[in-house]
Amino acid sequence: MYERIREKLSILADAAKYDVSCSSSGSDRKNTGKGIGDTGSGICHTYTEDGRCVSLLKILLTNFCIYDCAFCVSRRSNDIRRAAFTVEEVVSLTMNFYRRNYIEGLFLSSGIFKDADYTMERMLRIVKKLRLEENYNGYIHLKTIPGASEALVTEAGLYADRMSINLEMPTEQGLQLLAPEKSHEEVKRELAVIRDQAVAYNSERKLIKTTPKFVPAGQSTQMVIGATPESDKDIMHTAQAFYKHYALKRVYYSGYIPISNDSRMPAVGTRPPLIRENRLYQTDWLMRFYDFDVAELLNDEHPNLDMDMDPKLAWALRNPHIFPVDINTADYKLIIRVPGIGIRSAQKIIAARKFGKLHIHQLKKMGIAYNRAQYFIRCADSPFLLREPDPSQLKALLLRQSTSKYRTTAPEQLTLF
Amino acid sequence: MLTDDLPIYIFDGTFYGLLTAIFESYERKHPRIQLCCRETYAPEFFSGHIDIHSDKVKAQRVWRGLQQKVASVHLGHFYKAFFSEQAAIHLALFRYARYIFDHPAGHDFNYGHEDVLAIAQMSQRVHREKHRMEAFVRFKKSGNGLFFAVISPDYNVLPLISKHFRNRYADQPWLIYDERRKYGIHYDLHALHEVTIDFTQEQAMTAQTAVIIDAQEELYTQLWKDYFRSTNIAERRNMKLHIQHVPRRYWRYLTEKEGKL
Numbered sequence: 042m043y044e045r046i047r048e049k050l051s052i053l054a055d056a057a058k059y060d061v062s063c064s065s066s067g068s069d070r071k072n073t074g075k076g077i078g079d080t081g082s083g084i085c086h087t088y089t090e091d092g093r094c095v096s097l098l099k100i101l102l103t104n105f106c107i108y109d110c111a112f113c114v115s116r117r118s119n120d121i122r123r124a125a126f127t128v129e130e131v132v133s134l135t136m137n138f139y140r141r142n143y144i145e146g147l148f149l150s151s152g153i154f155k156d157a158d159y160t161m162e163r164m165l166r167i168v169k170k171l172r173l174e175e176n177y178n179g180y181i182h183l184k185t186i187p188g189a190s191e192a193l194v195t196e197a198g199l200y201a202d203r204m205s206i207n208l209e210m211p212t213e214q215g216l217q218l219l220a221p222e223k224s225h226e227e228v229k230r231e232l233a234v235i236r237d238q239a240v241a242y243n244s245e246r247k248l249i250k251t252t253p254k255f256v257p258a259g260q261s262t263q264m265v266i267g268a269t270p271e272s273d274k275d276i277m278h279t280a281q282a283f284y285k286h287y288a289l290k291r292v293y294y295s296g297y298i299p300i301s302n303d304s305r306m307p308a309v310g311t312r313p314p315l316i317r318e319n320r321l322y323q324t325d326w327l328m329r330f331y332d333f334d335v336a337e338l339l340n341d342e343h344p345n346l347d348m349d350m351d352p353k354l355a356w357a358l359r360n361p362h363i364f365p366v367d368i369n370t371a372d373y374k375l376i377i378r379v380p381g382i383g384i385r386s387a388q389k390i391i392a393a394r395k396f397g398k399l400h401i402h403q404l405k406k407m408g409i410a411y412n413r414a415q416y417f418i419r420c421a422d423s424p425f426l427l428r429e430p431d432p433s434q435l436k437a438l439l440l441r442q443s444t445s446k447y448r449t450t451a452p453e454q455l456t457l458f
Numbered sequence: 459m460l461t462d463d464l465p466i467y468i469f470d471g472t473f474y475g476l477l478t479a480i481f482e483s484y485e486r487k488h489p490r491i492q493l494c495c496r497e498t499y500a501p502e503f504f505s506g507h508i509d510i511h512s513d514k515v516k517a518q519r520v521w522r523g524l525q526q527k528v529a530s531v532h533l534g535h536f537y538k539a540f541f542s543e544q545a546a547i548h549l550a551l552f553r554y555a556r557y558i559f560d561h562p563a564g565h566d567f568n569y570g571h572e573d574v575l576a577i578a579q580m581s582q583r584v585h586r587e588k589h590r591m592e593a594f595v596r597f598k599k600s601g602n603g604l605f606f607a608v609i610s611p612d613y614n615v616l617p618l619i620s621k622h623f624r625n626r627y628a629d630q631p632w633l634i635y636d637e638r639r640k641y642g643i644h645y646d647l648h649a650l651h652e653v654t655i656d657f658t659q660e661q662a663m664t665a666q667t668a669v670i671i672d673a674q675e676e677l678y679t680q681l682w683k684d685y686f687r688s689t690n691i692a693e694r695r696n697m698k699l700h701i702q703h704v705p706r707r708y709w710r711y712l713t714e715k716e717g718k719l
Contacts, residue, residue, distance in 0.1 A: 043677060050681055051688045054684075054688035057689075058689045075628045075629055076628065077628065079626050086593045090695055091690055092699025092700050092702075095686070098685065134681065138678070138685075140597065140599070140627070140630060141596060141599070142607070298693045298694070392567040393567070393568055393569040394570075396570060408579075
């Protein structure tokens with residue numbers, strides 16, 4: 042018994058780890074009636090040796106699957122150990138981990154066995170048991186099974202905090218190449234079900250206060266990066282469209298880790314595209330929090346992100362006419378566009394400058410990355426320059442100064458962009 | 459005036475004591491002072507000093523005064539920064555309060571001011587440690603059903619985290635013990651209690667709990683370690699990032715890092 046559950050957990054955690062979402066924020070479930078658990082701003086309870094956060098118990102219900110998606114470790118043609126949890130096993134693992142403060146909650150996904158509804162129904166039983174029998178108010182992230190019926194998906198949404206379904210590949214063509222049994226259309230259909238139900242429940246709650254919460258932490262999706270040849274522009278324009286049309290809370294980008302000798306994809310042993318993944322997340326942040334339009338960062342002229350520098354710096358160097366920005370007078374929206382200044386520092390600057398002009402030493406103390414920002418700002422005691430530095434000189438200068446953990450070779454001298 | 463010439467206030471190191479000192483500085487017309495804790499103060503034979511006796515009424519007047527003049531978020535910063543226990547923070551909090559009272563409302567947003575920024579930044583550091591402890595507490599279940607954990611936080615955050623644990627674990631009795639500061643918080647399904655355990659008792663407790671640990675504890679400890687290993691992606695190994703997020707000084711309190719030091 043002891044060994045069997047250990048083996049199952051190892052197999053089904055190993056198979057679930059390629060789903061990168063681990064967010065446990067965005068919900069506000071309270072612990073009512075002296076039960077157990079609540080949700081709030083999210084907590085990362087530990088970090089694995091790959092530096093990724095562990096917030097949720099992330100497992101598959103089973104890794105038996107009727108599909109044969111080339112990028113997936115659980116594809117039916119793959120010769121691996123298979124296992125399946127019982128409903129009781131998942132519930133007792135979740136509760137016992139949660140009670141010991143190991144986790145913020147459960148992330149439950151599954152391979153598809155028999156058919157979509159059969160799988161979804163099993164997952165629904167788990168979340169209902171947790172909520173109704175264990176009086177559990179911790180976080181639950183539930184995967185929507187592609188092709189599951191609207192009734193089942195809607196019912197699951199009453200118990201889950203977040204639901205998600207993966208686009209898998211950034212474009213329909215990419216998906217058709219590697220997983221002809223799946224389609225973006227199916228994903229869109231499922232996302233729309235949750236989106237529309239959430240709108241309905243929320244408007245009903247305005248009239249009737251006791252209307253239950255429906256997927257309060259919203260929906261997310263994931264794209265695998267680097268398995269197929271899409272450009273960064275393709276990826277981020279898809280992300281932008283899904284943020285807009287399906288009100289997604291997050292899009293996750295998962296650098297492809299070669300797991301098979303399929304000739305259509307990078308060979309086993311190829312390094313996962315970690316820098317590229319990082320740059321895509323930076324772009325995603327600029328879109329969501331820094332008021333950038335995706336077309337400003339990625340367009341036909343610049344279809345791929347610069348791997349040497351972050352996308353905000355790259356954008357600033359391409360747009361020298363906007364700089365320097367006067368810290369003491371510029372709009373907030375312009376200040377957050379300065380490389381080296383983040384949201385928190387920008388807010389501090391806006392609040393503090395009402396009490397007098399800001400000087401370099403104050404900006405440094407507030408925590409802006411002055412080494413980078415200095416070329417793009419003016420403040421009370423900025424040195425007077427006869428001539429603004431040329432963007433290409435500036436790029437070379439900044440690259441020389443920065444030490445990137447990713448870069449192994451010396452930066453090129455003076456490239457044009 | 460040199461700092462040597464400033465009046466020296468000796469207080470008991472408590473939050474109320476600090477607020478009382480602020481109150482008295484107005485009464486005694488001392489805009490600038492030196493501030494020392496009674497515990498650590500070594501009086502030089504020639505220097506006179508002023509003993510501050512914590513006074514609830516005076517303290518609450520200062521607190522209400524701050525409430526009226528600063529945004530609630532900054533009131534929280536003031537309170538959190540206090541728990542940093544850093545030598546310089548008491549005087550910074552004193553100067554901050556003087557600055558707030560001596561200026562019109564709204565000056566708590568002047569992040570260009572040294573003390574305003576210092577309080578905001580220190581409170582952020584304390585907040586981070588608080589958040590870290592909400593993450594890093596690892597309960598073990600004992601035979602009598604008590605979930606207990608030992609921590610050793612950089613700052614004195616136990617008073618700041620107890621509400622979080624009471625709300626979340628309302629249906630299980632628990633005890634979180636700060637090894638460094640030698641006190642703990644116990645929740646008995648009804649209320650929170652501060653507990654102190656002296657050294658001999660502490661040893662007895664560990665010896666005893668080793669015997670009366672819950673029968674299932676070993677299984678879940680093992681499963682958690684297994685999970686921690688399985689959910690790692692070896693191809694993405696990044697120990698620098700791992701250690702940045704989980705600094706070594708916390709490893710001995712983390713179930714999943716047992717035996718890794």
